[in-house]
Amino acid sequence: MQKTVLIIEDNRDNYFLMQYLLEREDFRVMGADSGWLGIEMALYNIPDIILLDIQLPGMDGYTVMRRLRATPELAEIPIVAVSSYAMVGHRELAMACGASGYIEKPIDPDKFSEEIQAFLRSQK
Amino acid sequence: MRDLIANDSRSIMSAGDGVKTTQGAFCALFALLIFLTFGSQLHGRTLRVGLTQNPPKTYWDEHGEAAGIFVDILNHIATAEGWEIEYHKDNWDNNLRLLQIGELDLVPDVAYSSERAKLLDFHQSPVLFSWTQLYARKGNAIKSFEDLDGLRLAVLHNSIQANVLSDMITGFGMNSSLVTADTFEDVLALVQDHKADVAATNNYFGRMNALRYNLEETGILFEPASLFFAAPKGRNAEILDTIDQHIIQLKRRPDTVYYKILRKHSSEAQEYRIPLWIIWGGSILLVTLVLSMVGAVLFKHQVRKRTAELMQANLEMEQRIEERTEELALAMHKAQVADMLKSAFLATMSHELRTPLNSVIGFTGILLKEMPGALNPEQLKMLKIVQTSGRHLLSLINDVLDISKIEAGELELHYTELELAPLLEKVISTMGAQAQEKGIELILKAGESPRTIHTDGRRLDQVLFNLLGNAVKFTLTGHVCLSSFEHEGLLHLSIEDTGIGIPADMLDKLFQPFMQVEMGMDRKYEGSGLGLFISQKIIGKMGGEISVTSEVGIGSNFTIILPLRGEELSCKKPSSS
Numbered sequence: 001m002q003k004t005v006l007i008i009e010d011n012r013d014n015y016f017l018m019q020y021l022l023e024r025e026d027f028r029v030m031g032a033d034s035g036w037l038g039i040e041m042a043l044y045n046i047p048d049i050i051l052l053d054i055q056l057p058g059m060d061g062y063t064v065m066r067r068l069r070a071t072p073e074l075a076e077i078p079i080v081a082v083s084s085y086a087m088v089g090h091r092e093l094a095m096a097c098g099a100s101g102y103i104e105k106p107i108d109p110d111k112f113s114e115e116i117q118a119f120l121r122s123q124k
Numbered sequence: 125m126r127d128l129i130a131n132d133s134r135s136i137m138s139a140g141d142g143v144k145t146t147q148g149a150f151c152a153l154f155a156l157l158i159f160l161t162f163g164s165q166l167h168g169r170t171l172r173v174g175l176t177q178n179p180p181k182t183y184w185d186e187h188g189e190a191a192g193i194f195v196d197i198l199n200h201i202a203t204a205e206g207w208e209i210e211y212h213k214d215n216w217d218n219n220l221r222l223l224q225i226g227e228l229d230l231v232p233d234v235a236y237s238s239e240r241a242k243l244l245d246f247h248q249s250p251v252l253f254s255w256t257q258l259y260a261r262k263g264n265a266i267k268s269f270e271d272l273d274g275l276r277l278a279v280l281h282n283s284i285q286a287n288v289l290s291d292m293i294t295g296f297g298m299n300s301s302l303v304t305a306d307t308f309e310d311v312l313a314l315v316q317d318h319k320a321d322v323a324a325t326n327n328y329f330g331r332m333n334a335l336r337y338n339l340e341e342t343g344i345l346f347e348p349a350s351l352f353f354a355a356p357k358g359r360n361a362e363i364l365d366t367i368d369q370h371i372i373q374l375k376r377r378p379d380t381v382y383y384k385i386l387r388k389h390s391s392e393a394q395e396y397r398i399p400l401w402i403i404w405g406g407s408i409l410l411v412t413l414v415l416s417m418v419g420a421v422l423f424k425h426q427v428r429k430r431t432a433e434l435m436q437a438n439l440e441m442e443q444r445i446e447e448r449t450e451e452l453a454l455a456m457h458k459a460q461v462a463d464m465l466k467s468a469f470l471a472t473m474s475h476e477l478r479t480p481l482n483s484v485i486g487f488t489g490i491l492l493k494e495m496p497g498a499l500n501p502e503q504l505k506m507l508k509i510v511q512t513s514g515r516h517l518l519s520l521i522n523d524v525l526d527i528s529k530i531e532a533g534e535l536e537l538h539y540t541e542l543e544l545a546p547l548l549e550k551v552i553s554t555m556g557a558q559a560q561e562k563g564i565e566l567i568l569k570a571g572e573s574p575r576t577i578h579t580d581g582r583r584l585d586q587v588l589f590n591l592l593g594n595a596v597k598f599t600l601t602g603h604v605c606l607s608s609f610e611h612e613g614l615l616h617l618s619i620e621d622t623g624i625g626i627p628a629d630m631l632d633k634l635f636q637p638f639m640q641v642e643m644g645m646d647r648k649y650e651g652s653g654l655g656l657f658i659s660q661k662i663i664g665k666m667g668g669e670i671s672v673t674s675e676v677g678i679g680s681n682f683t684i685i686l687p688l689r690g691e692e693l694s695c696k697k698p699s700s701s
Contacts, residue, residue, distance in 0.1 A: 107486055109486060
């Protein structure tokens with residue numbers, strides 16, 4: 001069955017990059033460019049996995065993650081933080097906020113979709 | 125005593141005259157009216173006053189009598205107003221509680237705060253102005269807050285001084301510690317006995333007692349507070365008004381009872397001798413009956429001079445406190461702003477520079493994988509250059525960010541228990557392609573090594589990649605070998621190559637930032653020159669060290685020595701800005 005990925009990312013180029021790589025692997029890809037929109041979209045089209053940028057305009061990724069985790073319908077969906085934060089400790093913070101995984105940018109085109117598949121499988 | 129009262133009523137009368145001249149007859153008349161009305165209503169009333177042992181402001185003397193600055197002032201007012209005072213001895217918390225429920229009419233020595241004003245009534249003009257003063261052993265050079273760095277500060281357990289100092293230590297990121305005691309006497313004793321370096325007490329207690337403990341004032345004072353008599357909410361407004369009237373009058377002129385009381389209670393032990401001596405001298409004068417008039421005049425002059433001095437000193441002190449408090453607040457604010465700017469800059473740099481690079485590197489990767497379609501050899505070669513340059517730029521940005529973090533003291537380590545072998549294998553396999561391209565052999569030699577180590581894996585990776593990367597970069601033929609072994613509880617990781625080597629005179633400069641050994645005119649080896657500097661800092665923070673031996677034309681050997689169980693030195697929370 002085709003899996004749905006929701007990408008919450010405010011940078012269009014980075015969104016296209018992930019979309020391109022995932023659509024090649026037959027994912028259905030949806031995008032939201034802010035945390036608010038992301039939560040709305042997630043509620044209407046319960047995705048199989050959410051890819052979440054940490055630095056978003058307005059509500060940051062950590063807050064988005066806590067809100068997603070606090071919403072019963074969305075609480076079980078795996079969330080992968082995809083971030084270019086070079087600061088040590090951000091991975092730990094993301095995990096503490098409820099992330100299932102953390103992918104550091106720049107993403108590796110070779111491994112990206114494989115990593116996402118692995119996260120999906122590990123949640124089963 | 126009779127003489128005293130006569131004196132006081134006179135001073136009140138004359139102060140009343142002052143009101144007339146300064147604020148107009150109407151006001152004075154009004155005030156007098158209120159004064160008389162309440163005076164008559166309250167005459168003969170008994171007030172229950174809660175008292176706590178807190179010399180010299182309020183205490184019980186050796187005869188079990190209530191004493192202290194507040195007590196003397198209240199007794200003075202009570203005599204003038206015809207009130208009876210009944211002192212109730214209890215601890216601070218109980219007194220405040222009894223006051224709130226109206227079991228007590230007054231409690232002295234209450235610092236005003238907006239929280240307390242919700243539960244209690246206060247009069248307008250403060251009885252005393254108090255602050256926290258720091259004391260240290262004689263000959264100390266403590267002038268400002270920064271001088272406290274690294275010192276042990278003695279404070280009263282659970283006191284406001286303890287809270288403020290601990291906030292300041294955190295706020296300024298200082299390396300000081302707090303030592304607590306149960307009484308102010310013990311606080312001073314801790315410093316005298318060298319168990320602490322600085323003592324914090326209220327200024328009244330300190331002035332009375334510091335000398336006994338061979339301590340002296342430092343230049344540091346903070347947390348100013350105005351002290352009042354407090355009454356139950358909405359119950360004793362007229363008493364507070366009357367007290368206020370008296371306080372205002374008493375404070376207006378330097379020769380009133382108020383300043384006599386202050387002088388009596390706030391002079392240092394040493395200064396007690398001076399009035400004794402004057403009294404002694406005065407009695408001799410009396411006995412000899414010579415110049416009694418002159419003696420009286422002299423005495424009065426002395427008293428006036430000293431009270432004027434005291435008033436001046438009080439004023440200067442208040443100014444000093446205000447200035448210091450402002451300075452401190454400003455310094456604190458500046459430090460916080462600078463800290464915020466620094467963190468914001470790092471976070472922005474990290475994100476804004478890396479975001480566009482992510483898509484450059486990502487899409488180049490997609491094109492190179494020929495996912496959208498086949499490329500001709502020329503396109504492939506050019507895209508390879510784009511990719512290499514992109515990665516190079518990214519590593520430069522990361523290096524600059526690391527340097528900023530190191531300079532800002534924000535390099536944080538996150539320790540976990542790691543298996544050593546997979547960590548080394550991963551580094552070798554990642555470097556493999558690069559070495560193979562150059563035709564260099566990459567060797568991993570695992571000697572007697574521990575199975576696991578307690579370290580920051582990502583940072584150790586970074587250092588190994590840097591050292592191996594350098595080795596491969598500067599080696600044209602031959603091999604690069606990474607070996608590990610344990611020796612005397614330390615992990616040795618050595619990276620040995622058959623590269624171009626480093627001249628002896630350059631070895632000690634190697635770990636400085638922006639250093640790269642130049643070969644001739646052109647800088648043919650790319651790199652920021654920051655890698656070794658960063659690596660050394662990281663290993664240093666892990667409690668280890670990097671050393672190097674090298675011979676030009678033969679090769680180099682970099683050795684990392686690390687404790688097997690690195691201790692987490694910093695436990696700061698990551699900033700989420």
